[in-house]
Amino acid sequence: MSRKSSFNQEIIIKEDKSGPVDTKTPGRKRCPVAHQNILQATSKLLNEIGFSNLTIEGVAAHAGVGKTTIYRHWPNKASLVMDAFLAETAPQFPYPDTGSVIRDIREQMKLVIKVLNSPNGKTVATLIGASQTDKELAEAFRTRFLAVRRTESKAILKKGIERNEIPSNIDADVLLDTLYAPLYFRLLIKHAPLTEIFVDQLVNLITTGLNRTNLST
Amino acid sequence: MSRKSSFNQEIIIKEDKSGPVDTKTPGRKRCPVAHQNILQATSKLLNEIGFSNLTIEGVAAHAGVGKTTIYRHWPNKASLVMDAFLAETAPQFPYPDTGSVIRDIREQMKLVIKVLNSPNGKTVATLIGASQTDKELAEAFRTRFLAVRRTESKAILKKGIERNEIPSNIDADVLLDTLYAPLYFRLLIKHAPLTEIFVDQLVNLITTGLNRTNLST
């Protein structure tokens, strides 16, 4: 049936410190080289054959480790892929500082679509896809990917409010959903392309509003 | 590896006419009762155990047919589920006629979230999820679900343009993505609830625009 192992048990505790760990327990330490090799093999295979064709046994073979070792470090395929994905993708969405918050957002959204149009975007899509049948992966995606980005985004919105570029009574989550959900929707459904023009249209519509669109063009 | 069977081969040809088929070929006809039983068992199991736990063999057992028969009618699990899903969900998104197109859209969006918050919504989510690793299912979802709804939506937008409620130079796909993508995004990510208030906030933001939001409240 479904996997029951937890994401936040031995994993987080022992894995978060990937440097020298000061545990008091006896016994042989986990080999950080094996750990890294597994993550790198996972990233490589993800880009080459995609999430669905990736198997734990394949990762083990490419990383030169026993598959037992992988199961000691990660409870399942989804959590392994999540770690590999975050290590490679997390630092790719910085907001610029152009002087205008709306412009900052617009430019950052163009960075986002660059990533979403790359092999990493395919991984994002498959992770969201697999989240639909894997509650722990879904939780990991929300807290370790989305929430991190939301925190950054809300800081930008706060700056915009302080500068009177954005009304102070706005619901940040509603605004951010309106801005970013269309990007992910096109990533997932593929009914239309993710272009910079699309970002411009989106930001123009949301800032100007439907009622005034014909006045402003 | 992946399944190669086509959605549009013997399937569409023989299945679209679920009534009495006027084929010139000899031999025994497909049993329409078995076909219907399979679809109904699939719908039932979908709501009970979800897409990921649903197996072809389970459907066969519940429908009282051999699994061979299922494989003769559908190339894989995804296409079977798609058919069962469409049969039950397709007619659930009508636009009302309130006199105001914006209000029509707002009310229809509230119907949409009703469905998305029901077990059918879970099925939508898992279908989009499975689409990430199944190209044929993705294509079926686009053409048989999304495109049908887009056609209806564009007719409403056209009415709005004729009534001068909506500017004529608007890009319909951009506007529809901005309106509906946030609903599906919340369905898929579950970072925030899908409420009627959310629909109101969304429509208000998009019609009024960020720049004027503080003027209008």
Place this chain on the structure above:
DNA sequence: TCAAATCGATACGTAGCGTATCATAATAAA
């Protein structure tokens, strides 16, 4: 020195896939 935890390797049972085969039943054309 000894207990504990790791490592890679290997074997195992399980689930569900999609296919093949079978005798039987239904149907259209000859």
Place this chain on the structure above:
DNA sequence: TTTATTATGATACGCTACGTATCGATTTGA
């Protein structure tokens, strides 16, 4: 009516990958 053709349910099959268990060997702290 006969014959060719196709569908049906049942069953068996090979396959892949899962996740677990076990093994001797190795590393480490107490």
